[in-house]
Amino acid sequence: MASVAEAERLVARLGDEVTFYKIGYRLGYAGGLAFARTLVDAGRKVFLDLKLHDIGNTVEEGVASVAGLGATFLTVHAYPQTMRAAMRGKGGSGLAILAVTVLTSYDEGDMREAGYAGGVDDLVATRTAQARDIGIDGIVCAATEAARVRAIAGPSRLIVTPGIRPAWADAGDQKRIVTPRDAIRAGVDHLVVGRPITHAADPFDAARRIVDEINES
Numbered sequence: 001m002a003s004v005a006e007a008e009r010l011v012a013r014l015g016d017e018v019t020f021y022k023i024g025y026r027l028g029y030a031g032g033l034a035f036a037r038t039l040v041d042a043g044r045k046v047f048l049d050l051k052l053h054d055i056g057n058t059v060e061e062g063v064a065s066v067a068g069l070g071a072t073f074l075t076v077h078a079y080p081q082t083m084r085a086a087m088r089g090k091g092g093s094g095l096a097i098l099a100v101t102v103l104t105s106y107d108e109g110d111m112r113e114a115g116y117a118g119g120v121d122d123l124v125a126t127r128t129a130q131a132r133d134i135g136i137d138g139i140v141c142a143a144t145e146a147a148r149v150r151a152i153a154g155p156s157r158l159i160v161t162p163g164i165r166p167a168w169a170d171a172g173d174q175k176r177i178v179t180p181r182d183a184i185r186a187g188v189d190h191l192v193v194g195r196p197i198t199h200a201a202d203p204f205d206a207a208r209r210i211v212d213e214i215n216e217s
């Protein structure tokens, strides 16, 4: 979403079909943080996908600022310093910190290009174990990794998966994609669905088809 006005129109169009909204960079940098508060006040849940990563002090102070907005989730990259700082920053707020392991737009070739010697699965596993040991609230990974992540993270830590693509949707720049049905069957707690809904000719119909697929799984 490019603007709060556009986001407001989408929220109105989706009505009660969608109760949990993710706000990313584009809207976040265009008034989206104030809009998050509006959504929370309207009874919606908000996932702030800000993917913070910086020196510990900066992350801690940034998370402390965001913690008062009433959002449910906030993402940080799954680097140990960053995760520890985020957990300090959230203090006693109800904000859950989610650690992004390896972006779902990365495959093995992208890992090599970025300078990693190992593969996606092993880095997701390593970062999940570190996140668990730090006490992070949830893990962001592809649903293809959900079973291994669950085994490492334990039964109560949240698993949140972007890269969700119904069979009828384009993959776009996502490389590790899974259908809503297969993600639910893999034991994922929350599915992130963006363009299959926001770029659909009829977003309400797209959201309903995805909800139906989840409910039939």
Ligand SMILES: O=c1ccn([C@@H]2O[C@H](COP(=O)(O)O)[C@@H](O)[C@H]2O)c(=O)[nH]1
Pocket: 024, 049, 100, 102, 103, 104, 105, 140, 141, 162, 163, 164, 172, 174, 192, 193, 194, 195, 196
């Ligand atoms: O590994 C990650 C972490 C975050 N994302 C974010 O999720 C949405 C996915 O949107 P789609 O349009 O459904 O591809 C997007 O905002 C990403 O920034 C991710 O895709 N992968």
